[in-house]
Structures are given as C-alpha cells and as structure tokens.
Amino acid sequence: GAGVSQSPRYKVAKRGQDVALRCDPISGHVSLFWYQQALGQGPEFLTYFQNEAQLDKSGLPSDRFFAERPEGSVSTLKIQRTQKEDSAVYLCASSLIQGLANFNEQFFGPGTRLTVL
Amino acid sequence: GENVEQHPSTLSVQEGDSAVIKCTYSDSASNYFPWYKQELGKRPQLIIDIRSNVGEKKDQRIAVTLNKTAKHFSLHITETQPEDSAVYFCAASLRISSGSARQLTFGSGTQLTVLP
Numbered sequence: 001g002a003g004v005s006q007s008p009r010y011k012v013a014k015r016g017q018d019v020a021l022r023c024d025p026i027s028g029h030v031s032l033f034w035y036q037q038a039l040g041q042g043p044e045f046l047t048y049f050q051n052e053a054q055l056d057k058s059g060l061p062s063d064r065f066f067a068e069r070p071e072g073s074v075s076t077l078k079i080q081r082t083q084k085e086d087s088a089v090y091l092c093a094s095s096l097i098q099g100l101a102n103f104n105e106q107f108f109g110p111g112t113r114l115t116v117l
Numbered sequence: 118g119e120n121v122e123q124h125p126s127t128l129s130v131q132e133g134d135s136a137v138i139k140c141t142y143s144d145s146a147s148n149y150f151p152w153y154k155q156e157l158g159k160r161p162q163l164i165i166d167i168r169s170n171v172g173e174k175k176d177q178r179i180a181v182t183l184n185k186t187a188k189h190f191s192l193h194i195t196e197t198q199p200e201d202s203a204v205y206f207c208a209a210s211l212r213i214s215s216g217s218a219r220q221l222t223f224g225s226g227t228q229l230t231v232l233p
Contacts, residue, residue: 003160004160033220033221035221040225040226041225041226042121042123042206042208042223042224042225042226043161043206043221043223044223045220045221045222048220056220059220091160091161105151105163105166106151106163106221107163108153108160108161108162109160110159110160111160
C-alpha cells in the first residue's frame with residue numbers, strides 16, 4: 001500500500017443530511033488524526049486516535065461530529081445534520097509510533113471535500 | 118492552547134530568487150516544527166522539520182531556522198523554481214496531556230508563486 005487514502009474524495013450533502021467520511025491509514029500506523037481545512041486556511045485539529053482509543057476529541061466543533069476507529073485501523077468521521085458551515089476539506093493523517101521521545105511525521109491523505117448546500 | 122501565526126499570506130518571487138516565510142508560536146512547550154507544502158487540490162506533504170534542540174536545519178535548497186527565545190521559525194527556499202509554487206504551511210506540535218502523540222497546530226499558509 002501506498003499512502004493514506006480517504007473516501008469519498010468529494011461529497012455534496014443537503015443541509016440536515018448525515019455524512020460519513022472514511023480514512024484508511026498507512027498499515028501499522030498507530031496514531032490517526034482528523035483535521036478540518038476551511039478554504040484558504042491551514043488544517044485545524046479535530047480528534048486523535050491511538051490504535052482504537054480516542055485520546056483527544058477537543059477539536060470537534062460540536063456534538064454533531066463523531067469519530068471512531070473500532071479496530072485500530074480504518075477510521076470514520078461522521079457528521080450528523082450537516083450545516084453549511086461544515087463545508088470544508090476533511091484531512092486524515094497517520095503516524096507510525098507514539099511516544100514522548102518520538103517526533104514522527106504525520107502522513108496526510110488527499111482529503112474529502114465536503115460541500116453542504 | 119497553541120497559536121501559530123504565519124506571514125506573508127502571499128509571496129511572489131522571480132525564478133532563481135530566494136523566498137522566506139516566517140512563523141511565530143505562542144506555547145513555549147512546543148518542540149517540533151514541521152513545514153508542509155500543499156499543491157492545489159492535493160494533500161499536505163512534509164518538506165522539512167526542526168526540533169527545538171537545534172537552531173537550523175538544511176536540506177538542499179530548503180532551510181529552516183528556529184529561535185526559541187523569540188518563539189519564531191522561518192523557512193528559506195533558495196534558487197526558487199516554478200515547481201516550488203504552492204501553499205506552504207508551518208506548524209507547531211503541542212503535547213497532548215492524555216497521551217503522547219502530537220497534534221499539529223498550523224499557520225494560515227503562504228501562497229508562494231515563482232514567476233518564470
């Protein structure tokens with residue numbers, strides 16, 4: 001396998017619809033991050049997993065956002081009752097080893113561009 | 118939390134000239150500073166990073182400097198080429214208290230255009 005993959009690449013949703021965005025990290029990567037990138041801005045942290053454990057969800061903007069990684073590999077970001085302000089690119093990133101002494105590169109996926117009409 | 122500011126937001130240079138992008142950060146605990154290049158519609162890709170125990174790092178035409186006292190770091194690209202045109206993001210890592218991974222706090226990006 002190549003790098004991090006995400007699907008779908010593009011998603012158009014009507015306001016109020018639920019959406020699910022998938023991330024396939026690099027095989028064996030322990031850490032998985034979700035970021036939200038608004039147009040013309042840098043990515044903003046949403047949530048972080050270490051294997052299947054969600055260790056930080058402080059960046060999730062509301063309780064409409066939910067993420068899971070049940071088997072410690074593939075992750076899904078779900079947005080319920082989408083709003084126009086949810087329109088953004090959602091990026092997933094993974095890194096190999098967690099640990100205080102390690103500075104491991106985060107490898108990004110291509111992102112899912114979500115447009116809420 | 119951490120706050121990263123980046124400038125300029127746009128930068129145009131002539132091919133062969135140098136480009137400098139500057140970032141400041143707020144949290145003195147941050148100790149890892151990567152730079153990402155993002156071409157239009159593509160994923161961010163790491164181009165260089167620096168840890169807080171060094172002041173400068175160079176990789177061919179790219180160099181990064183870090184001033185921990187002033188809490189700022191800079192990206193330097195020499196002998197720019199048209200293929201260097203992209204959006205560049207600086208970032209700082211903030212330790213998560215409940216775990217040991219490092220989320221990234223990004224700057225707002227610099228659109229670099231290298232004119233042929």
